[in-house]
Amino acid sequence: MTGRYLDLESWPRRTLFEFFRVYDQPFFNICTDVKVSELYRRSREPGGTSFFLGTLYASLRAANEVEEFRLRLRGERVWRHDRIHGNCTVLREDESFGFGYFEFTPDYRTFEANGRREIERVRRVPGVEPQADRDDLIHYSVLPWFRFTSFTHARRSDAQDSIPKIVFGKHFEREAERWLPISIEVHHALADGLHVGQFLDRLGAYLAEPPS
Secondary structure, three states, rough: OEEEEOOOOOOOHHHHHHHOOOOOOOOOEEEEEEEEEHHHHHOOOOOOOHHHHHHHHHHHHHHHHHEEEEEEEEOOOEEEEEEEOEEEEEOOOOOOOEEEEOOOOOOOOHHHHHHHHHHHHHHHHHOOOOOOOOOOOEEEEEEEOOOOOOOOOOOOOOOOOOOEEEOOOEEEEEEEEEEEEEEEEEEEOOOHHHHHHHHHHHHHHHHHHHOO
C-alpha cells in the first residue's frame, strides 16, 4: 500500500474535513443509473467481456482517477493511496457469500483473468475472510435480482471507517438502452458531491467504450 499523507495545512478541503469528520454519521449516499448498453452487448458475444468484471474494472479505473476516492482517514491525518482495489461479494451455490479481492491493473485482460480466478477461489472456500487491515479498497456489492433507487449499508460504529462503498443492481432496458442502478457512498470529510460527479463522468465514459 504505497502513498503519502496529505499536508492538511495546504489542503483546500481542510475546513470541510474538520467540519464533517466529527459527525456521528459522516457518509453520504447517491443512487443513480449508468448506461451499460455497449458493455451488455459485448458481454453477450461468444467469448465476450464479463459483464460483472467489465463493470468492476470501469468503476475501479474511474475511482483511481479521482483522488478523493483514494483518500483514507488515519487518526487525525489523511492518507492518499497511489492505487486502490476492489473487495466485492461473491455468491456461492449454497446461497452464502464471501468476499473476493480484485487487484486493479490497468491492463483489462490481466484484470479479468485474475478476477475469474478470484471468483472461483471464493466459491470454493467457506467463510467471509475479511481483510480488516486493508483500507486501499472500495467495498462493492452486487444485487442482480432487483433495481433500487435508494440504499442503506450495514455499518459498525467505527470513527476511522472511511472506505467508499459501491453497489450495483439489476440492469434493465429503458428507451432502447441498457441501464444499471448504482449506489455510491463516500465519507463527507474526504469527498463531496462534485467528486462523485467526476467519478460518474469517468465511469460513464469507460462503460461507453468497454475493453474487448
